[in-house]
Amino acid sequence: MTTTASARKGRFGWHMNAVGIIGAAIILFWMVVAIAAPWISPYPVGQIVDFDYYGPMSAQFWLGTDYLGRDMLSRVLMGARYTVGISLAAVAIACFVGVTLGMIAAVVGGWFDAILSRFLDALNSLPSLMFGLVVVAAVGSSMTVLVLTIAVLYAPGSYRFARALAVNVNAMDFVTVARARGEGTIYTIREEIFPNIIGPVLADFGLRFVFIVLLLSGLSFLGLGVQPPNADWGALVRENIGGLSFGAPAVIMPSIAIASLTISVNMLIDNLPRRIRDRSE
Amino acid sequence: MNALIARLVAKRLGIMLISLLVVAFAVFFATELLPGDVAQILLGQAATPEAVAGLRKSMHLDQPAFLRFLYWLGGLLTGDLGRSYANNREVADLIAGRLANSLELAFVTTLFSVPIALTLGITAAMFRGSTYDRLVLVFTVSVISIPEFMVATLAVMIFAVYLKWLPALSVASDVEGLGELLRIYAMPVITLSFVVSAQMIRMTRAAVIDTLDTAYVEMALLKGASRRRIVLRHALPNALGPIVNAMALSLSYLLGGVIIVETIFNYPGVAKLMVDAVSTRDLPLIQSCAMIFCVSYLLLILIADLVAIMANPRLRNQ
Numbered sequence: 001m002t003t004t005a006s007a008r009k010g011r012f013g014w015h016m017n018a019v020g021i022i023g024a025a026i027i028l029f030w031m032v033v034a035i036a037a038p039w040i041s042p043y044p045v046g047q048i049v050d051f052d053y054y055g056p057m058s059a060q061f062w063l064g065t066d067y068l069g070r071d072m073l074s075r076v077l078m079g080a081r082y083t084v085g086i087s088l089a090a091v092a093i094a095c096f097v098g099v100t101l102g103m104i105a106a107v108v109g110g111w112f113d114a115i116l117s118r119f120l121d122a123l124n125s126l127p128s129l130m131f132g133l134v135v136v137a138a139v140g141s142s143m144t145v146l147v148l149t150i151a152v153l154y155a156p157g158s159y160r161f162a163r164a165l166a167v168n169v170n171a172m173d174f175v176t177v178a179r180a181r182g183e184g185t186i187y188t189i190r191e192e193i194f195p196n197i198i199g200p201v202l203a204d205f206g207l208r209f210v211f212i213v214l215l216l217s218g219l220s221f222l223g224l225g226v227q228p229p230n231a232d233w234g235a236l237v238r239e240n241i242g243g244l245s246f247g248a249p250a251v252i253m254p255s256i257a258i259a260s261l262t263i264s265v266n267m268l269i270d271n272l273p274r275r276i277r278d279r280s281e
Numbered sequence: 282m283n284a285l286i287a288r289l290v291a292k293r294l295g296i297m298l299i300s301l302l303v304v305a306f307a308v309f310f311a312t313e314l315l316p317g318d319v320a321q322i323l324l325g326q327a328a329t330p331e332a333v334a335g336l337r338k339s340m341h342l343d344q345p346a347f348l349r350f351l352y353w354l355g356g357l358l359t360g361d362l363g364r365s366y367a368n369n370r371e372v373a374d375l376i377a378g379r380l381a382n383s384l385e386l387a388f389v390t391t392l393f394s395v396p397i398a399l400t401l402g403i404t405a406a407m408f409r410g411s412t413y414d415r416l417v418l419v420f421t422v423s424v425i426s427i428p429e430f431m432v433a434t435l436a437v438m439i440f441a442v443y444l445k446w447l448p449a450l451s452v453a454s455d456v457e458g459l460g461e462l463l464r465i466y467a468m469p470v471i472t473l474s475f476v477v478s479a480q481m482i483r484m485t486r487a488a489v490i491d492t493l494d495t496a497y498v499e500m501a502l503l504k505g506a507s508r509r510r511i512v513l514r515h516a517l518p519n520a521l522g523p524i525v526n527a528m529a530l531s532l533s534y535l536l537g538g539v540i541i542v543e544t545i546f547n548y549p550g551v552a553k554l555m556v557d558a559v560s561t562r563d564l565p566l567i568q569s570c571a572m573i574f575c576v577s578y579l580l581l582i583l584i585a586d587l588v589a590i591m592a593n594p595r596l597r598n599q
Contacts, residue, residue, distance in 0.1 A: 121296075122303035125582065129537045130555075130574045131307070137559040137567050138312045210426055217428045218541055222556055237430060241545075244437055252438075255431040262426035 020271030026264035030257075033077055034084040041074035046229055054240070054248035064249035066240050072250050075236055076257050082232035083258070086146055087212045093151035094212075095205050098158025103189045103197075105159070106166035117163070120156035128153045128211075129218050136224040146225060150215060154208055161204050165197040199272075206269045210262045217258050233258045289590050297583050304575045305357070309350050312564050357572065363565035367558075372569045376551060380573065383543070383550035387535050389466055390473040395528060398478035402485025402524075407512045409490060417482060424479035429541040433472045440468065469546045476538040477531055484527030492520040522592020529585035533578050 016024070033040070042062075043049050048069045055065035063072035101120075105113040135149045169175065175192050183191075219225035220234030231239060236254035244251050356363060362372035405417040424432065440446050492498065493516050501515045543553040555570035 118296075118299070119303070122300040123307070125300045125575075125579055126304060126307065127533070127536045127574055127578045129540050130571055131311075133540070133555060133559050134308055134311050134567060134571050137562055137564070214426075214428050218430065218537070221428070221430045221541065222544060224559065234428070234430075237434070241434075244434055245442060251434060255428070255434060259423070259427040259431060263423060266422055266426050 016273050017271050019267050020273075023264040023267030023271065026260055027268060030080050030084055030261050034080045037077045037081050041071075041077045043071040043074045045074050045078045046070065054243040054246070054250055057249050063253045066236075066250045067242055072253055075231065076233070076253055079231055079233045079236050079254060079257070082226045082230060083213060083216065083234070084261070086143060086150075086226070086232070087209055087216055089147045090150035090216075091154065091205060091209045091212050093147065094154035094208060095158045095201070097151070098155040098160075099162040099197075099201055101155075102159045102162030103166045103193050104185075106163050106170050107185055107189055107193065113163075116159075120159050123152075124156040124160065126153065128215055132215065132219050133222070133224060136219065141219075141224055141227055143226075146216065146219070150212055153215070154212060158204065158208060162197065162201060165200055166193050169193050169196045203269050203272060206265050210265050213258065213262055286590060290587060293583060293586050293590070297579055300579055301576065304579070305354060305572065306350070308568055308571045308575070309353055310346070312568055313346060313349065353568070357569075362569045365558075365563050365566050367561045367563045367566070372565050375554065375566065376569060376573070379549060379551045379554045382548070383539060383552060386466070386469055386473070386543075386548065386550060387532075387539065390470050390477060390535065391532060393470060394474040394478040394481065397474070398481035398528075398531075399485060399524070401478070402482040403489055403512070403517070405482065406486045406489035406493065407508065409493075417486075421479040421483045424475055425483070429472070429476050429538045430545055432475050433468075433542060433545045436468060436472050436475070440471070469542050469548055472542050472546075473535060473538050477534055480531035480534050481528055484531055485524050488523035488527050489516060489520045491523065492516040495519075522589055525592070526585045526589045529581050529588065533581040536574055536578055 049071050050061060050065045050069040053065060053067050053069045055061055055069065057064050061071050061073065063076060066072055066075060101116060105116050131153060132149055135145065139145055170193060175188060178188050178192050216225055216232065217234030217237075220232050221238050223235075223238055226232040226235050228235070228239075233254040237251060240248065240250035240254075353363075360373060362376070364370065365372055365375060401417055405414045408414050489512070493512070495516075498511055498515055501511045506515070539550065540552040540556065542548065543550045544556050547553070551570055551573055555567060555574075558566040558570065
């Protein structure tokens, strides 16, 4: 296993095709925007800069203005913060919890595995948008609630995925050898299982990120996600939905921002470097 | 029907019941454990402590949460869904009409999207690797990775704003004649069909390709059968199980889509009712709507599982 992996590394390395690179570049772009938004927005986010509402695209306001006459470009740039930030936090928690539990379940096995799998399968059968609605109705919406709710909704899927992979690796000879050497559970998980499932887990991380971005946007679009005066991309569409009937750029631009992010993640995952992809087959 | 199938089906049913219980538990406790006294909220600021205590007693609020969960579950099973906090009407009455509307929408969408998705999925698998296949793939990946409300807004942009064929909002209050009905349903149905069929095409294509990769299809190819014959006579009958399975699974995407679509088009269905209930924090209504969604979701998944079991010929004659 290790020898074939290193031999392949020499031949294929990290080479990625053009589609994958474009995807990666767009993702990187939004990450930078999310961090640097306050410094690169041309106007303050909340300031009304134009008396004309739903203004068209112009040299002064690149993406037009929204329903109050605020600069749309600044709002989309700031929105990246919430969309990317919340989604990234949620997916990180979901995957960390899911993958850790999945590996433990695969290695420990027995009743621990059986009970955990049953419970998480049941949790997995909750329609996510619907359950998000219920939680927000009960405890109200805040960043923490959003991140935790979404993480809880997506951890079971990640668990199932990681467990299935880890069960296969767990049956391999080098794990048996490690056990025979007398290595403990934690060592086996950290040194033997995890390095061998990291590729597919990363791809799964990306896909889950896409689902979470869509769920968060959906919640915000329904007015239950990020609350005013802050606005992520979904909330921006909601705010400006009144401009839909005359095709204002304020409605379309945030949608395009979401689509650009999610489609590039898909592009990147489908064209991951050989070295990662081979492990996920 | 032999013993093995019966056992598998029974196991599936058992799993569904357990899931349903966990779901009910999650829905109840997510909504019940919120701060604030419901009785106090219902009676308002001016209520006397005695009145509040009386209402608490009649609503079982003075009892432990787990007992209340059992009361609530019992109510659900006997069809007593409780009363709405917002207007004190029976939740069952509020939901009844709305449910019919939502089911209608789902039915029409299914009727539309299944044939289209099947054709596209199967043909894409037939001509795997061709430009046609690539186009279908690009289409499905893009629809899957954009939010439902974007599909809806784009549909409005194209059909209502630029082409001016259809009204942007549908209000199903006074419908006269078939033409009117079509115009009202068109927008929501188009949007939902896009969302659902993208999933369906992808899964159908994968199912057909799976069967095309088997030894007997290779055999058919070697003996010189045409591509048409290979797909329609050899692969498709064997792929039927997985395809139906895939369809039931993709129909469960209707649920997420329906929430967005009913809101954006102002369609009077259960999802709209639930979103409205969320904004007024009308808990009995939210709980009931949530349970309706979970049950239909679990039912679709159950059907998918059962079809997969039934369609496996290895289980049929043992």
